[in-house]
Ligand SMILES: Cc1cc2nc3c(=O)[nH]c(=O)nc-3n(C[C@H](O)[C@H](O)[C@H](O)COP(=O)(O)OP(=O)(O)OC[C@H]3O[C@@H](n4cnc5c(N)ncnc54)[C@H](O)[C@@H]3O)c2cc1C
């Protein structure tokens with residue numbers, strides 16, 4: 001056991017109070033940080049190469065996991081990388097942040113037989129990080145550029161995967177994004193301790209070097225309408241993600257120091273990237289020395305509590321209205337947060353925020369689980385006369401996200417959306433009800449996962465290509481006639 005591991009085990013036994021003495025950020029046990037060749041080989045060789053690859057079936061990208069595990073076990077890393085990258089545009093990202101316990105690893109036959117999963121995600125990360133180190137990852141060289149162009153709205157994983165696939169085929173691609181950096185939630189949502197920003201920047205640079213044009217600080221709806229953008233390109237992909245935070249309608253919501261999760265996480269990510277962030281620098285959005293309460297039980301809530309711990313908060317509590325078994329977040333994320341000293345207050349729901357000008361606490365109700373609802377989950381109900389108070393200097397609301405009103409924002413009222421506001425597409429062609437306008441990622445699925453956004457981006461690319469080829473054929477026939 002290494003000195004660092006021993007140090008971590010000792011630290012994780014300490015109470016949250018003692019953990020205030022943390023001096024360095026890397027005192028934390030960051031997942032998958034150390035993954036050496038011997039370990040990758042040893043883990044890969046545990047794969048039984050079972051006849052039915054449940055891991056592959058449960059990977060949204062149908063990654064050929066058994067093959068790249070076999071090659072890794074044999075020390076043939078370059079071939080393992082070639083296979084892994086053939087189905088995934090960002091294997092090093094997925095290896096780091098996929099909730100593997102719900103996907104590939106959760107369905108590993110060895111895990112099912114009680115012997116602990118093969119650590120597929122870590123190996124995927126290891127293979128691709130090695131490929132970058134060795135210089136095997138290269139920009140695409142386009143032999144013959146095609147005249148047709150595609151405009152992609154949104155530089156998140158869905159937009160980037162689609163851009164890369166279409167560029168490989170020779171199309172001219174422009175990606176428009178309203179933020180100053182490409183990456184979407186990979187850059188401003190997911191914290192650095194789960195996904196280092198340099199990893200995302202390395203990918204975007206590769207796309208730029210492949211000839212994909214990125215236009216930042218360009219907001220469709222403000223800088224141009226959807227119709228105007230379509231005039232510039234032969235096809236358009238909408239991959240704008242979902243950003244409207246779900247609200248909590250209780251007394252005191254207007255008090256200072258109550259923030260939506262994305263505001264807290266973006267500030268922290270910007271600081272990590274070296275930006276000046278006024279509200280962080282003046283202490284408002286910095287959790288250091290404060291009692292922090294996060295409301296919500298999903299993965300975003302876990303990112304908030306773990307970020308607050310790293311900012312050296314005095315205490316970090318997570319309020320969730322159901323119990324541990326019914327939490328939407330990944331089990332692994334909850335255990336990580338617990339290990340780091342986060343206190344989970346299960347079966348509690350906020351009743352009102354307390355304080356004069358700034359929040360000073362929350363009055364909460366105890367909950368109990370009643371009958372199952374139509375989704376099969378037991379409904380939380382308030383326990384009568386059970387209210388109590390929790391101290392809070394900062395409250396972070398993490399109750400999920402809804403789509404923005406895209407038809408209105410894009411000045412395209414005719415664009416069809418579902419009753420939840422997600423964009424409706426034909427599931428076969430990935431086209432919206434408007435000719436040549438496609439959509440992919442969270443804006444179609446609702447808040448989901450990076451790996452699904454990549455899958456959607458790849459599928460959209462192949463459908464856009466079909467559409468463009470058909471159009472080109474028509475033009476050629478008309479010209480020939
Ligand atoms: C805090 C947080 C943590 C997460 N952690 C994980 C995790 O650990 N693992 C995991 O798999 N998933 C995680 N997710 C979910 C994952 O990040 C998303 O499912 C994924 O990023 C969706 O990709 P996307 O390309 O559809 O959208 P996004 O990543 O949201 O990208 C959309 C892009 O569109 C741009 N845009 C929006 N509107 C406009 C406009 N009008 N004009 C121009 N550009 C526009 C935005 O600026 C953004 O860059 C997390 C999400 C959050 C919020």
Ligand code: SF4
Nearest residue numbers: 059094098103104121
């Ligand atoms: S992409 Fe995600 S689900 Fe698929 S193999 Fe990699 S870590 Fe597992």
